[in-house]
Amino acid sequence: MLIQILLVAIAAIALVEGHVIADDDFHNVYKLTGQNSNRAFIEDIGMGKYTPEEEKDPEFWRNLARQELQQNLKKQRLNMNKAKNVIFFLGDGMSLSTVAAARMLKGQQKGNTGEEEVLSFEKFPYTGLSKTYCTDSQVADSACTATAYLCGVKANIVTIGVSANVLFNNCSASMDPKNHVSSIAQWAQKAGKSTGFITTTTLTHASPSGTFAHVANRMYESDTDVRSFGRDPEECMDIATQLVTQEPGRNFDILMGGGMSKFLPNTIRDCHGNLGIREDGKNLLSTWQGMHPEGIIATNREELLSLNTSKVSNIMGIFQSKYMDYRLLSDPVKQPTLAEMTEVALKLMQRNDEGYFIFIEGGLIDVAHHATKAAISLDETLEFDKAIELARKMTDPEDTLIVVSSDHAHPLTISGYPGRGTDILGLNQHDSDSNGLKYLTLNYPIGPKQYLDDKGNRLDLEKINRDSNFEYPGYINTDDGRHSGDDVGIFASGPFDHLFTGVIEQSTIPHLMAYAACIGDGPTMCDAN
Ligand SMILES: *[C@@H]1O[C@H](CO)[C@@H](O)[C@H](O)[C@H]1NC(C)=O
Numbered sequence: 401m402l403i404q405i406l407l408v409a410i411a412a413i414a415l416v417e418g419h420v421i422a423d424d425d426f427h428n429v430y431k432l433t434g435q436n437s438n439r440a441f442i443e444d445i446g447m448g449k450y451t452p453e454e455e456k457d458p459e460f461w462r463n464l465a466r467q468e469l470q471q472n473l474k475k476q477r478l479n480m481n482k483a484k485n486v487i488f489f490l491g492d493g494m495s496l497s498t499v500a501a502a503r504m505l506k507g508q509q510k511g512n513t514g515e516e517e518v519l520s521f522e523k524f525p526y527t528g529l530s531k532t533y534c535t536d537s538q539v540a541d542s543a544c545t546a547t548a549y550l551c552g553v554k555a556n557i558v559t560i561g562v563s564a565n566v567l568f569n570n571c572s573a574s575m576d577p578k579n580h581v582s583s584i585a586q587w588a589q590k591a592g593k594s595t596g597f598i599t600t601t602t603l604t605h606a607s608p609s610g611t612f613a614h615v616a617n618r619m620y621e622s623d624t625d626v627r628s629f630g631r632d633p634e635e636c637m638d639i640a641t642q643l644v645t646q647e648p649g650r651n652f653d654i655l656m657g658g659g660m661s662k663f664l665p666n667t668i669r670d671c672h673g674n675l676g677i678r679e680d681g682k683n684l685l686s687t688w689q690g691m692h693p694e695g696i697i698a699t700n701r702e703e704l705l706s707l708n709t710s711k712v713s714n715i716m717g718i719f720q721s722k723y724m725d726y727r728l729l730s731d732p733v734k735q736p737t738l739a740e741m742t743e744v745a746l747k748l749m750q751r752n753d754e755g756y757f758i759f760i761e762g763g764l765i766d767v768a769h770h771a772t773k774a775a776i777s778l779d780e781t782l783e784f785d786k787a788i789e790l791a792r793k794m795t796d797p798e799d800t801l802i803v804v805s806s807d808h809a810h811p812l813t814i815s816g817y818p819g820r821g822t823d824i825l826g827l828n829q830h831d832s833d834s835n836g837l838k839y840l841t842l843n844y845p846i847g848p849k850q851y852l853d854d855k856g857n858r859l860d861l862e863k864i865n866r867d868s869n870f871e872y873p874g875y876i877n878t879d880d881g882r883h884s885g886d887d888v889g890i891f892a893s894g895p896f897d898h899l900f901t902g903v904i905e906q907s908t909i910p911h912l913m914a915y916a917a918c919i920g921d922g923p924t925m926c927d928a929n
């Protein structure tokens with residue numbers, strides 16, 4: 401691969417200079433570049449000092465190719481079982497560049513060069529690409545995409561669980577049942593399956609809301625939020641109320657994440673020490689407990705891990721007032737990890753002979769990308785990876801379909817020609833800008849920090865302390881990063897995993913899962929038999 405990169409570079413140089421040069425005429429190229437920085441990187445990297453010893457043997461690559469060939473040949477046996485269980489994992493904002501950088505970080509944390517590492521879901525047999533645009537927007541948000549990948553219909557940005565007939569903030573349209581689109585969680589519930597979701601954001605955040613809500617504005621998380629957009633909560637039901645009192649949310653077996661304040665009146669302090677934000681006086685946690693007398697509300701890690709899943713009917717885990725904390729900055733005694741939440745949820749749901757559907761979101765990948773905190777975003781991606789690995793270990797691919805995807809991309813770039821094994825979170829040691837300053841391998845086009853001096857020149861990042869909370873540089877100044885419109889990956893393992901290939905509309909994903917599980921109104925594998 402490195403050789404290819406160099407050849408591309410060489411070809412580009414040859415074009416610019418108007419000379420035709422032989423591929424192996426390295427010395428000439430080196431002279432032709434004329435630029436010190438280019439010269440330095442070729443001298444440094446191109447001379448083999450970064451190449452792992454075993455990779456110099458062509459048999460190394462041929463062996464690897466034979467292994468990958470054998471793995472792909474095994475795919476001649478298709479898994480055409482009915483999916484009793486479906487687990488849908490969503491990495492919010494997990495672009496393909498995020499996947500690649502996280503894989504390198506994972507390998508480097510093991511003391512390896514990193515690029516060759518494989519994330520748990522990258523071992524899944526089938527992959528495809530999902531087109532993420534929404535009906536009115538080239539680049540999507542987490543609301544219209546949730547409608548697509550959970551309800552199977554594309555709609556307008558910022559709306560959830562409604563068709564594209566509903567425009568932003570139009571309450572009457574969003575409350576009209578003829579504009580509602582139902583989610584795969586509802587289809588699964590109708591078939592007698594256990595249902596629920598886990599997120600690291602709030603229970604009322606855009607992505608998980610796609611499993612149960614119908615709103616003209618994702619920000620309607622509580623009655624107070626509805627009022628803040630000039631709408632009447634009597635007319636337009638807030639997301640927390642929909643979750644606790646309406647179908648299908650009221651029946652969910654599992655609800656885990658943050659966002660306790662959205663469920664409590666502003667006169668009550670939650671167990672995390674913060675006041676609720678509701679103005680309607682409703683205590684939705686009491687309402688939920690009343691509806692599920694054998695259900696349990698867990699508010700910290702110990703309560704969650706010590707509960708006996710065979711003694712409770714439903715679990716509401718609500719671990720922070722707002723978002724859950726980034727794993728790297730969290731109190732590991734108080735806050736459970738995504739993998740820990742996943743383990744408890746699957747244990748409870750596995751009791752149902754009819755199976756289950758669960759939506760599990762790594763929601764802080766996106767939140768950290770918005771803050772251009774790449775190190776945290778990659779760590780959250782690795783937490784997401786661990787939860788998927790555990791879910792695959794706890795279940796059988798013969799009866800449990802696991803699909804991993806993302807709602808939209810984030811414009812994290814991995815650029816320059818850093819040497820093999822270069823710290824993915826660090827500076828490219830082999831290249832510098834036109835002022836001779838080194839730059840980071842990871843950058844964003846848009847973000848809060850440019851690191852420029854008064855004259856607009858880049859600051860020397862070698863002199864700036866970079867901890868895990870460091871904000872990576874952006875080119876365009878905004879208070880907050882932005883999503884990007886590239887396709888995201890789909891990774892599938894289990895019954896009918898071979899359907900999750902090609903470049904498909906994001907809204908097709910739940911229809912494919914429903915096909916494998918024989919749920920919903922569309923064609924399913926059960927009709928075919
Ligand atoms: C809301 O949508 C309906 C159509 O469903 C339309 O008749 C009405 O004028 C819209 N209201 C506003 C305030 O745009």
Ligand SMILES: *[C@@H]1O[C@H](CO)[C@@H](O)[C@H](O)[C@H]1NC(C)=O
Pocket residue numbers: 708709710711
């Ligand atoms: C959980 O409860 C079940 C049913 O009462 C019991 O058989 C089991 O031993 C309990 N497990 C633990 C770890 O306490």
Ligand SMILES: [Zn+2]
Pocket residue numbers: 493542766767770883
């Ligand atoms: Zn976002």
